[in-house]
Every structure is written in structure tokens, then in C-alpha cells.
Amino acid sequence: MLSPGSGNTVIKSKLISRRMFLITAAKAVVMVGLVGRLISLQINQATKYKSLSDKNRFREWKLAPERGVIKDFFNKELASNEPLYQVHLIPENAKDLDNLFVRLKAILNISSKKVAYLKRVIKKQKPWEPIIVSENLDWSEFSKLNLFLHELEGVEPIVSVARTYPDNSSAHVLGYVSQISTKDLQTKKYLKEVAVPGMAIGKTGLERKLDEKIIGKVGYQRYEVNAYGKRIREIKVDTGQVGQSFKTTLDYEVQKFTNELLVDKAAAVCVMDVYNGDIVSLVSSPTFEPNAFVHGLDKNYWNSLIKDEKKPLANKALSGLYPPGSTIKTLVALSALENKIIRPLDTFRCKGKIELYGEKFHCWEKEGHGIVNLRKGIQRSCDVYFYEVARKLGVDRLAETAKRFGLGKKVLNDFIEERSGVVPNTKWKKKFIGQNWYLGETLHSGIGQGYFQSTPIQLCLMTAQIANGGFEIKPKILSNESNDNLRDYLKYKNENPNQPLPTDLLVSNFNLKPLFKNQEHINLIKDAMFSSSNEPGGTSYRHRMENPKFTFAGKTGSSQIKRFTEAQREAEVKQESLPYKDRDHALFVAFAPYKDPQYAISVLVEHGGSGGKAAAPIAKKVIKKVLERHELRRRVVKDSTGESV
């Protein structure tokens, strides 16, 4: 059938060879193309692909650094760290998320609600970003998880450290930490480099103020991972750096003691060293549980904090604004003396009220105090006396003195929650209220009512600066620098009693800034405060301490919430019989010991009624506690300065 002839074969063979030649040429072209591609990938773009390969190979897990510790003056840890067992999940490494969650639910006791929440979070973020499945496991749960780990692709057991506080006595001043929020990331620049998922950062108080330094340096673990994200081997670990630790001037024992005294009250206490401004105690009540914030707050607990009318979350010592009430009378008197408006023995007659342009101004003592001079005016806290003094003094001069002594501006910097209060004067009213000042308002200001607004720490500073003889001090809560110039000056003065230094030498030799024109005026005020606390008729006489070691000199005050109506005044309505919300805030400021002042204190009890009844007893107990620990405290100062020399 098919019989190829031999000539045919030769022609065919030539045809085949010719066509093969074309194919061979085409092959050569393709081969060159392949080599070109290899050159392009392996030579020209090698660097790019090497880095891509490393990106495949290596994966880094950031490690949250350990927060620095916050200590009290005696090195007791007020905020420390404890080990924490967590479960993280990297969604991209998990093959089947739904299945994984079912397994995790069986092992870890997670609610369906939480699972739904986690799934939502996963959808929002990048697949390689870890999320925290469980914040805080106990050891038995954690070891159970590790047992099943090989079946749980994408799950990472993490051992880290978490903030812990010994108790809630310093909750307000220390603040609390909790998880970074999106807003934090946007507003706080320093977080950009240190943000690790689930890391707790300071939200209020010292934790917030110190956050940048106390966080530390973020560490990381670099692993070689396979295509499924499984860690094959550890390449490098950098544990990061523990954050800086801070020592404060606070005394934990006093904090605890004061906190117990204030239980159930809405109150604040501030204690300050009158010479170097060390804040020994700063307590606000009611307090809250700072440990509850570390691992995500329980909703019920949060609601109970928010709804409590005593406002447990507010640091009343720094951010509570109260009219200073009669405690301002010390400054009114001082201002009048310094401005030569009155002399100490000038007298006014108190008949229980005065009238000005038809308006009645009442003294708290309905019957009146009779003939009153400066000392008696402060001792009895006679309102009429101070109406008269203020009227003569004028609000602008009063405001000038009040500002000099620390009212109207923040005492500690960097606490975002701190408020500056108001020291009113004519300009202020024009600017903020848009009206002219009335003389009647000067009278109200003279007894610390009206527009006056102050924080307990301001009143404490005011008292301290009177107690130390009228020198400016800079209150501080971090025990980083020891500035005891004022004590050095006093020591020098005691050793050279006949050579009191002129003012300019004080400034240059001891770097002191006197707040007075004549120190005698300061001493007059101190003496008047002594009489108020220690002589019959004084407003806090009932709570005096006779042991000279503890004797204090103070001034009561009450800041009005509602003005009494004439009817109430006639009926002699007592504060105790008013509804809680309508009662006056009770205030008391003092310094002690009177002979050798060391500490100033301010006590505020919201709706406590009168300062003498509600605030002074608390001050008395705290003063005693602080003075009992005074020797200990000075020893720490001596030891530390001895070491540093």
C-alpha cells in the first residue's frame, strides 16, 4: 500500500533536515531567553529576592518590656510587676479559625461573646497582627493549653509581666495602666516605637506622667518560620530593657493609714514637707481598685465607679475644685498686714452681721464675736472681721497675695487631671464673666467664698509656705533631687542667731525666694493659727494635741454649697440636718509641730459640714502618724545624702 520510493526518501530527508534547522534556531532563541531570565532573577534582582526570602523566613514577635517600678520614700514598691500568662493568636497562621476557636473554647473557657468579638477584631486588622485571646490565665489553664499546643496552629502562649499594686491606698496618685487604645496610638508619639499588642500603658496619675520613661525598651524574638507560620528555630532574642524605676516622696504607711480614715467619705488629704515640698501623702477617697484595670475592666465594676456620686475615679486632692472658705483668711490677714491696711491690734466690732448697700453679710456666729482683732479674727474665724478687712484691702491685692502663695495655678506639673482653680480679681471677672466687680463680691472673697476655687493640694502648699516662714517651695512627688536649701538656711540661722540674712543674700546663698515683705507678718499669722487650734474659743480647739511634739496650728474652713436662706438662718438650721448634697464641704489646713514646723496638711471632706467637726479630727490623726514617722524619714534623707557624698 504505502511504499516509499528511494528518491522520495532522499527528498523527504532533506525536507526534514531543513525544517529541523528552523526548529533548532528557534530552540537557541528560547534557550537564550531562559538564560536571560535567570540572569534577571538571580543576578539583577537577587538582592530584592533575598530580602523577600528573608521576609518569608524570619518573623519577629515584639516583647512588651517590663514597666519600671514605682517606690515610696522607704523603697516599698507601690507599683510592681507579676508574671502573667497570656494566649495570643496570629490569624494568618491559623488554618481554620472557626475550628480553632471551637478548640480554644473547649480548652480555655472563653465565652461565645468573646469569640464573636475576637473574630470582629481579626477582620479589622492585618492577618499577621497577633490578637490576645486571653489576657490572664492561671497556671493550670496555661499548662493545659501548652499540652494541646501542637493542634492549635496560630496560637502563641506568652509569658509576660503585668502591673500589680499592693492595694488601693495610692490608686489616685499612682493612676492605673490598661491596654493601649487606638486613640493613645494617635495622640502619644512615644508609643509609636514601643507599642506591643496588649501592652498596658499609664492612663492617669504617675503611671501616665512617667509613661514614656517607665515603659522601657521593647524587645523582640526573631524566629525562622515555615510557610505555615510555625516557628522552626529561634534566631535572635532581645529581651528589651526594663523601664526606669522611680522613687516617690510618698509614705506608703501614711497612705494606707489615711485611706482607712477616709473610708466611705468623699474626701481628700494632702501632706507636704514644708521645707522641701516633698508630698508625703496624697489621698483621695473613695478609692478604686487599680489592679482591676490591668487586664481589661469588668463592665459592672466600671459602671459602679462611673455611677457612684462620690466620684471614686476623680483625684479630689488634685482635681477637686472647692471654694477655700475660711482657710483663705490666713492670706487675707497676711495681705492686709503686708499692704499696711491694718495693724495687728486694730479692732472691729462683730455684731453677727454687717450691711453694705442694703445687702446683709452674716457672720457664722449669729450672736457676733464682739470686739475682734487679727488674732481673735483668725482664732474664731470671725467673718465680720474679714468682711471689714477685705473691704479695705480690695480684691486685687488679695488676689495678688493668694497667687503668690500658690492658689490659682497647678502645683504639680504633668498630671493631666490636676486643675488650677480660680483666684478672682476685677480683671478676671471682666474677662471671664464680662461684668464689673461689685464690692459685695470682695466681701465674699474675703471669707473664701464666691468665685474662689482651689484644690486641696493648693491649700496644703499655701499652709506649708506660711509654716516655713514664708518661703516659696516647689512641691514634688518624685524623689529625684534633694533640695533642702530651706532647712540648710534654718540651720545656719540657728547657729548664727544674731545675723539674719538680708533678702538678696538669702536668694543668692540659699536660692530661696521669700514671699513676704516682713517676716514678722508671717509669724503673726502662725501665732493666730496656733490660737485657733490650741486656745479656748478656737475653731478646732476640741481637736488639739497638747504634746508639744504633735501640737499643730491650723485653720478651719467650710465651703458653701448653698447660701442659707434668712429663714434657715433664723431657725438655726444645723448642717447635719441638711440633705447630704446640700451640706458644706469641710476644710482644714494645719502645720505641725508648731514650735518647729515640719509638715503641712490639708483635709477636705465633701459635704462634711463644718471644718472643725469633720476635717480637723482627720487632720489630727494623720498629723500624729506623719510626725511619728518623721525621724525615720529624716534618717532616709541622711542615709541617701551620706551615700551620695
Add this chain to the structure above:
Amino acid sequence: MLQPRSIQSKLGIRDKILSLDYVLVVAILVLGIISMFAMYSTDGGEFKYHTNSHILRFFVFFGMFFIVSFISIRFWHETSYIAYVVIFLLLLGVKYFGLTSSGSKRWLDLYFMNLQPSELMKVGLILFLAKYYHRISIESINSFRYLILPVTVLIAPIILVATQPDLGTSILIAAGGIVVAWLAGVRAKFFVFSGLSMIALLPIAISFLKPYQKSRILTFLNPERDPLGAGYQIIQSKIAIGSGGLFGKGFLNGSQSYLDYLPEKHTDFIFTLFSEEFGFFGSLFILLLYALIISRIVKIGNITRSNFGKLYCYSFATAFFLYVVVNMMMVLGLLPIVGSPLPIMSYGGSSMMAMMLGLGIAMSCKIYKDVPVN
């Protein structure tokens, strides 16, 4: 029709051994040994299943290669049609009794091995058409009547293979057949027309493609389209090859492969693994080795007397070239991932068997170069 002929040749065993093309034999052996090292690396530097099995297969089929070469080219010429028919029946068998794995039915369970007849068809079709064009007269080649059979034997198996589905292999089988027709002298016009009608039919063909096949083509056009899905293989393969650089990461140090970033590293992506570990120079060496093998087969075609031998050697050499090039272009990101093994290097018994068979027949052309075939 087929007259019984003696398959005994006049050549003695000694002559046969002496007339082997030793360059080709050594090139195959070197490639085989390299493939063993590569396989050892895919097993993570241990003698595990793939390595052991690959080594065994290589030597078994390398032995078969010699046996095939020592059998006269006349025998291969005479059994061409039967061989084609047998392989075609096996393909039909796959359709009804085949083993299914990852969504496609390609294998027959022969108890001692899983046979993939489509691999054998790569050689079978070439054999059939070489014989066919060897036998018809030069005038008949371009007559329509004589085009019917070649087109039928070309299309029947590729439809069977494409519906397994195994697009890559069916295209490569077709390519082998087209090469034979081209070499035999079928007019260029014919190829142009059928090419054009193919393009015209393309939209219809696409509608028959499985979703994964469509996605592969789209992914090839833009690998970043879905970097964690279909584009993953191309991207990871390019990363592996590119990161190999000039000298490679070193034997057993291919991080892309041992950390499982590389898919199908035993089979389709074996070149990627090798290239990652041995770099540009290693890749170039492999490329040259293949070029050497191909050029030796072409050389055999040049010296063999029969047109059957010439057609077979040229066609097989070209098909072999296409297998290599398609695989490499695929892993280098120049072609869509169609799934085609790299001859001899890739893991896979049927492919190894088909290639050794093909090479053996080429070698038989060398040994029996002067034996006339009618």
C-alpha cells in the same frame, strides 16, 4: 499489512555496547545523579520516601533505557501503531478505572506502581506519527485525505487527557505530534490556519476550563492578584530562584524549600529548589546538560539513515526541549503554572519511564543507524 520480520539484529552485544552514544549516556547519568541530590534536599537532607523511591526508579528505568536501545529500531518501527493503540486504551482505562488525586483522574493502579498513561502518550504519539509520515509518499503529505488520520490520533488522546483534567500534559502531547507533522513537511499554511481557528475557538475553550485553570491563567498574567492563593506558587518560586543569587544558598540550605514555602518541590518545582541552592551557575549547568542531551539526540537524527529514525529523533528532541522549557518557564514565572514535570529531574515514575523509553528509542536509532526501515 505488517509483514513478520526478524527482530534479531545482525549486531553482536559487544558492537551494540561500543556503538552507544557515551556522551548522551553520561549526560543522562549526571542529570540523574543531580536529581537524586535535589530529591535528597527536598526530603530535608534525609533518605526518606521520595529520595529512595526516586533513586530506585532512576536506576530501574536507566536499565530499561539500555534494553530499549539494544532492541532494533525496526522493532520500534513495527510496534509503533500497536504501542499507540495500547497507550490509548490505557488512557481510556484511566477515564473509567483511574485513580483520582487532588481533583484529577490521571493514574491507573498497576499494584506495583501507579501508571500515568498520559506521560507515555508523549512518546507514543511521536512514534505513531513518525511511522505514519515515514510511510506515506511526499506527495500525499499535504493532501487532505492523509491529514485525517494524523489529526484524529492527535486530537483523541489530548481530549482524553485534557478532561482528566490535565491541561499541561495534553498541550505537551499535542506539541509533540505537531512537531512531527511539521518536520514531515506539512505545509506551514496548514499550521497557520489551524492556529487561527484555535484562537477563534479560544473563547469557547475557555468556557470549558475549570475555575482553577482559569484562575491559573489569570494568576500568571498578574501573580500579585492573589498572593496567598493562586499566585502564591509563582511568587514563591521566583523568590526562591532570585534569592539563590550567583552561587546559591548551598546544598540543603534552600530556606524557601525546607520551610515549605515552595509548593510541589518534588515534582514541578524541582528546578526551583536546585536553583535556590546552587544559584545561577548551578542553573546554567542544568540548562547546558539539557542542551547537551537534546543536541546529542538531534545528532543521532542527523546520522541515522531512515526517515523514521530522523523524524523520531528530531521530534523527540524537540518535544524533550519543550518539556524542559515549559517547566522552566513555568517556574521562572514566564508561563502559567500548567503542571508539567522536568524530564528526569522531577519525581514521578511514569514521566521517568516515558523519558527513558523515548531516550532509549533514540539510542536504538544510533545503534541501528544503518539498518533500513521499511
